[in-house]
Amino acid sequence: MTDCKSTAKSLSEWFATEQGGYVLAHEQAYYDRTVNGIFGYNAMQLGLPEHDFMLNSRIPLRFSGSDQSGALVRMCPDELPIACGSLDLVVLPHVMEFSRQPHAILREVERVLMPEGSLLISGFNPHSLWGLHRTLVRRRGYPWCGHFIALSRLKDWLALLGFEVASVCFSAYAPPFQRWMGRGAFLEAAGNRWWPASGGVYYLHAIKRVPGMRLLKPSWNKTLVKTLIPVAPKLNNTRQHRGIQKENDGQDAK
Numbered sequence: 001m002t003d004c005k006s007t008a009k010s011l012s013e014w015f016a017t018e019q020g021g022y023v024l025a026h027e028q029a030y031y032d033r034t035v036n037g038i039f040g041y042n043a044m045q046l047g048l049p050e051h052d053f054m055l056n057s058r059i060p061l062r063f064s065g066s067d068q069s070g071a072l073v074r075m076c077p078d079e080l081p082i083a084c085g086s087l088d089l090v091v092l093p094h095v096m097e098f099s100r101q102p103h104a105i106l107r108e109v110e111r112v113l114m115p116e117g118s119l120l121i122s123g124f125n126p127h128s129l130w131g132l133h134r135t136l137v138r139r140r141g142y143p144w145c146g147h148f149i150a151l152s153r154l155k156d157w158l159a160l161l162g163f164e165v166a167s168v169c170f171s172a173y174a175p176p177f178q179r180w181m182g183r184g185a186f187l188e189a190a191g192n193r194w195w196p197a198s199g200g201v202y203y204l205h206a207i208k209r210v211p212g213m214r215l216l217k218p219s220w221n222k223t224l225v226k227t228l229i230p231v232a233p234k235l236n237n238t239r240q241h242r243g244i245q246k247e248n249d250g251q252d253a254k
Contacts, residue, residue, distance in 0.1 A: 040088020
């Protein structure tokens with residue numbers, strides 16, 4: 001993969017272009033309607049601090065984290081300085097595509113999320129016109145220098161970490177060329193209906209599942225206790241009866 005330094009800053013500059021603004025508008029709309037239905041106390045957006053994708057969230061404590069300037073908390077995405085199980089929501093906008101350790105980022109996110117916590121991921125779809133354009137160009141500049149992760153592979157990674165995929169959707173069906181940007185509304189409607197999995201950007205909502213454990217006692221314990229309780233008095237009565245009988249026999253002999 002091409003070395004992409006200052007990922008968030010450079011990608012944010014690409015969002016300022018007409019091509020990037022087309023993608024950013026759809027991403028902002030997705031996050032606005034999705035985070036509004038997620039509840040909790042603590043939420044973090046990891047990467048792209050220049051764009052507030054949690055603006056419409058109802059969670060009271062929200063902060064941005066990144067290894068670049070502009071974030072509320074400076075941190076490495078693969079070594080989060082956050083306690084285990086302390087976040088209800090984590091937003092990952094195009095973070096793993098420009099990282100050399102995407103698995104480590106997911107493991108850290110799984111660690112800091114509390115059970116039933118939500119993870120929102122947006123990424124460029126390699127199986128789309130945008131992915132085809134990336135293979136044809138020299139992969140210079142953003143976002144083409146990144147490593148586009150297939151949605152199926154991302155689902156496998158999440159399943160290994162115990163996540164359950166709640167929903168998946170796509171956007172950016174227009175080809176990545178300026179003359180097609182004006183037809184975005186028509187292509188979005190047609191794409192959602194006729195080829196929904198070929199959008200240039202995918203969005204994934206995953207939930208951290210933690211299996212519970214319930215101790216089941218074997219039923220034979222109760223049966224054994226019930227059968228043993230009346231046995232003791234019965235044995236005592238038998239011994240007393242034998243003792244009385246011996247005393248009577250002794251008196252008769254006298």
